Amino acid sequence: MSGTVEAPPLSAKDKNSFAYLTIKDRLPVILSKIADSVYRLKGKIKETYGEEGTEDLKSVAGCISKLRNEVQTNKPVVPIQDGRSDVPVWNDHLKEIITTTGSPPKWFESPWLYVECYMYRRVQEAAELCKTLKDFDVFREQKEKSFFDSQQAILVLMEHLHNVETEGESGKQVDLKSLFEKFLRVSLWGNKCDLSISGGQDVAQRSSPLDQLHQFEPKILIDNTKDVFKCLQGIKVTKGHPACVDIILDNAGFELVTDLCFAEFLISFGLASKVCFHEKAFPWFVSDVTPYDFDWTINQLCASNSIYMSKLACKWKQYLEDKTWQVAVDDFWTLSFPFNEMESRCPDLYARLAKSDFIFLKGDLNYRKLVGDLAWPFTTQFTTSLRGFQPAPLCALRACKSDTVTGLRGGQADEVKAKDDKWMINGNWAVISFSDKLT
C-alpha cells in the first residue's frame, strides 16, 4: 500500500495554497524575528561568553539573513554543513532527491514539507556552527513568554484536575468517559496555541480552557473519542494492566501543560500505566517542545505559588523518577520524512513505537507527516492516508492549520467552507482521528 501515491504533495508551486503564503510571507517573518531576538540578547551573551559570544551572535545573525535571502529568491537547497549526527541523513536524502528529480529542491517548487523542515534545520545549523552558542534556542524567549501569558488558564486547568482527582480518591462515583472526553479535548484545543502559525505573535491561552469546550464542540470535524476510549479500556482487559501510552508532543507553553494534564488523567484514572513523551532534539517550528522546555516547564509549575500547580508538578517529577513517565528524543522527529517512511528510515524508532499500546500524535505538523502532506481528497479514509504507518493504534489530535485533511464525510468540506473560508488553516477547526488496524 505504501507504494501507491494517491495524491500530489502540497507545494508553494500552487499560488493559491497556504504553502505558498507560508514560504512567501510567514517564513521570512519567522526568520526576521530570530534576527531581532538575537540582537536583543547581545548584552546578555557578551556578559556570559565575552567576545567569542559576540562573534557567535554575529555569525548566527549572518546565517539567518543569508537563509532568508535564499528563501525569498527561491535558491536551490544546499547541503547542511555542521557536525550534528543527523547531517549524513539530510545530505544523503538531498542526493537522493537530486537523483530522482534531476535537480536540488527549490523553495517555491518542491514539496512544502521538505523545504519547511529544511528551514528549521538550517536555523539549527546557525547555532551548531558556533563555539559558545551550540545550545542556544532562538525561540526560547517566545516560548517562555507564551507560558507565562497563559498562567491563568494553566491555573484553572490544574485546579480542576486536582479537584477531579480528589473526588475520585474520595470514592465518589465519577463519569470516567466524560472526564476522558474533557481532558482529551483540552489537549486537542491546546494545539491552537502554536507560535509558528502566528509568526510568533501572541498565542497565549487567556480564557478558561474548560469554559471554552462547549463553544468549540461544533468545530470538531472528526470525533473518534469513543473509539479511542474503547481501545484504551480494551487494552486494560486484554493485557491485564492499563496501557503503555506514547505521546508525540508538539508545542511548549499552554499546549504542553494540557498534554501533561491529559497524561496525568490517564495515569490517575487507570487508563494508562506508563506514558512516554517524545520531544524534539532541537528548536523546531518555533514552539515545539525540546528536552530543555519540558524540564523548564515542570520546574516552573513545581515552583508555582499555587498549591494545585506545585502539588501536581511535583508528583510529575516523581513519575519521571520512578519511570511512570519517560521522555524520549529521536532525530527522526526533526527530519523531513513522512511517517510512512519511518519503518525503513528509522527502524529503531518504529520498533520502539510498535511496542506501544497506544500513540497520541499532537498537532498539525505531526498530522501533515502522518498523511504525507499530500493533497488528499477530503473523503479519503484516514487509515488509507497513513499509507501503511501503523506501529500501534493511534490518534491524531490536531487543530487544522494546513490544507490537508482526510476522513471527512461527503459534503462536509463544502459545509464547513461555507461557514468559514479559512477553515483548513486558521486553527479554529480540529480533528480527533483514530486508526486501529490497517484495513
Ligand SMILES: O=P(O)(O)OC[C@@]1(O)O[C@H](CO)[C@@H](O)[C@@H]1O
Ligand atoms: O504542528 P503545529 O505546531 O500544530 O503547527 C505548526 C504549523 O503552524 O507550521 C506549519 C506552517 O508553517 C503549519 O502547517 C503548522 O500548522
Ligand SMILES: [Mn+2]
Ligand atoms: Mn509545533
